[in-house]
Amino acid sequence: xxxxxxxxxxxxxxxxxxxxxxxxxxxxxxxxxxxxxxxxxxxxxxxxxxxxxxxxxxxxxxxxxxxxxxxxxxxxxxxxxxxxxxxxxxxxxxxxxxxxxxxxxxxxxxxxxxxxxxxxxxxxxxxxxxxxxxxxxxxxxxxxxxxxxxxx
Amino acid sequence: xxxxxxxxxxxxxxxxxxxxxxxxxxxxxxxxxxxxxxxxxxxxxxxxxxxxxxxxxxxxxxxxxxxxxxxxxxxxxxxxxxxxxxxxxxxxxxxxxxxxxxxxxxxxxxxxxxxxxxxxxxxxxxxxxxxxxxxxxxxxxxxxxxxxxxxxxxxxxx
Numbered sequence: 035x036x037x038x039x040x041x042x043x044x045x046x047x048x049x050x051x052x053x054x055x056x057x058x059x060x061x062x063x064x065x066x067x068x069x070x071x072x073x074x075x076x077x078x079x080x081x082x083x084x085x086x087x088x089x090x091x092x093x094x095x096x097x098x099x100x101x102x103x104x105x106x107x108x109x110x111x112x113x114x115x116x117x118x119x120x121x122x123x124x125x126x127x128x129x130x131x132x133x134x135x136x137x138x139x140x141x142x143x144x145x146x147x148x149x150x151x152x153x154x155x156x157x158x159x160x161x162x163x164x165x166x167x168x169x170x171x172x173x174x175x176x177x178x179x180x181x182x183x184x185x186x
Numbered sequence: 187x188x189x190x191x192x193x194x195x196x197x198x199x200x201x202x203x204x205x206x207x208x209x210x211x212x213x214x215x216x217x218x219x220x221x222x223x224x225x226x227x228x229x230x231x232x233x234x235x236x237x238x239x240x241x242x243x244x245x246x247x248x249x250x251x252x253x254x255x256x257x258x259x260x261x262x263x264x265x266x267x268x269x270x271x272x273x274x275x276x277x278x279x280x281x282x283x284x285x286x287x288x289x290x291x292x293x294x295x296x297x298x299x300x301x302x303x304x305x306x307x308x309x310x311x312x313x314x315x316x317x318x319x320x321x322x323x324x325x326x327x328x329x330x331x332x333x334x335x336x337x338x339x340x341x342x343x344x
Binding site (some may be wrong): 056057059062063065071075081103109163174175178179180183 | 210223
């Protein structure tokens with residue numbers, strides 16, 4: 035008699051939230067990118083360790099925007115959603131300080147039926163020394179990168 | 187059969203991030219850093235010095251030679267030093283150095299067994315083909331033959 039009650043509880047937890055339950059999650063919490071030296075030139079620091087997971091709205095198409103909350107940026111940084119499921123990546127998006135949200139993923143299809151539509155993409159970050167020349171030793175940028183899923 | 191269904195349900199719940207079911211925003215921290223980098227290379231290999239001219243009034247023989255260096259630093263105040271492993275008896279060596287940008291290159295710097303600054307004021311810059319001009323002198327009492335100066339250059343914080 036115990037097992038059926040436990041199973042019922044688990045199934046209820048697994049149901050998506052009622053209504054327009056779109057949401058987004060990014061992991062890991064921290065990404066460190068080191069700009070490498072290639073001979074006597076700076077190269078491109080690349081990181082593809084981050085995964086973006088989202089649940090589309092059952093009522094409308096959705097999109098995901100990206101925004102850096104940095105107030106200062108010494109290096110050039112871009113993010114691109116790759117291996118996108120059931121949506122379209124707009125390509126590499128520059129992340130600058132004091133920026134407004136910009137589209138990262140568009141045309142996220144409506145969730146079908148009552149089951150959650152969980153999709154994901156890999157985030158590819160590229161960091162490089164800008165045209166200003168070599169960066170100062172010990173200098174670093176810290177971006178809080180915010181992803182938001184909204185109706186398209 | 188029921189056990190299998192239970193396990194499958196548990197797997198679904200664990201696989202779907204709970205936070206994705208209703209939170210419209212998520213963020214993470216992206217840090218970019220550049221390590222401290224200083225690079226110095228000499229181009230042209232070994233330098234063979236030669237006499238350009240000799241006058242009967244000369245009290246010593248003068249030899250000249252040239253080389254160049256490439257450098258890169260992201261330090262804010264760096265310098266290049268030179269040191270000679272050993273100075274042959276009766277000879278001396280000086281160098282004149284080009285410097286990029288606002289840095290300063292030394293003129294006729296005596297190159298000895300004590301490390302000496304030859305370029306100063308390097309800051310967050312890179313440059314290729316910066317010239318080095320060497321001048322060596324030998325007294326008339328120095329035996330004819332081959333003499334070698336082994337020079338070591340170092341780029342470091344000032």
